[in-house]
Amino acid sequence: MTSQVLSEKVGVVFGVANKRSIAWAIAKAWAAAGARLIFNYQGERLKENVAELVGEFGENVPLFPCDVSSDEEIARSSTPLGRIRAQGSTRRRICEHNPGSVSHRA
Numbered sequence: 001m002t003s004q005v006l007s008e009k010v011g012v013v014f015g016v017a018n019k020r021s022i023a024w025a026i027a028k029a030w031a032a033a034g035a036r037l038i039f040n041y042q043g044e045r046l047k048e049n050v051a052e053l054v055g056e057f058g059e060n061v062p063l064f065p066c067d068v069s070s071d072e073e074i075a076r077s078s079t080p081l082g083r084i085r086a087q088g089s090t091r092r093r094i095c096e097h098n099p100g101s102v103s104h105r106a
Contacts, residue, residue, distance in 0.1 A: 004033060005033050006030055006033040009030075011030045012038045012039075012040070013039050016039060016041065017050070019053060038064070040065065042066065043065070064077055
């Protein structure tokens with residue numbers, strides 16, 4: 001029997017690019033442990049692929065754009081995340097970010 005140790009937590013997952021992403025493996029483990037998930041994708045070119053993957057968790061899993069290399073996008077993503085947290089979630093949250101997904105600017 002799988003333990004639901006994350007059943008009262010909300011996980012925000014950044015950095016999923018495809019099914020081989022470390023972030024995707026972590027998201028699957030969190031879901032198996034009972035976490036409610038929120039996903040972000042980096043750029044429009046990844047949106048369709050990430051949306052297809054996220055669909056494995058059901059139709060109502062939140063998915064938002066957020067390029068973590070952009071301070072502006074990080075600030076913008078906090079608004080929808082705040083609305084989701086206000087919709088009855090507990091204050092316990094977890095966050096995952098795959099630093100390999102960040103493109104570094106010169």
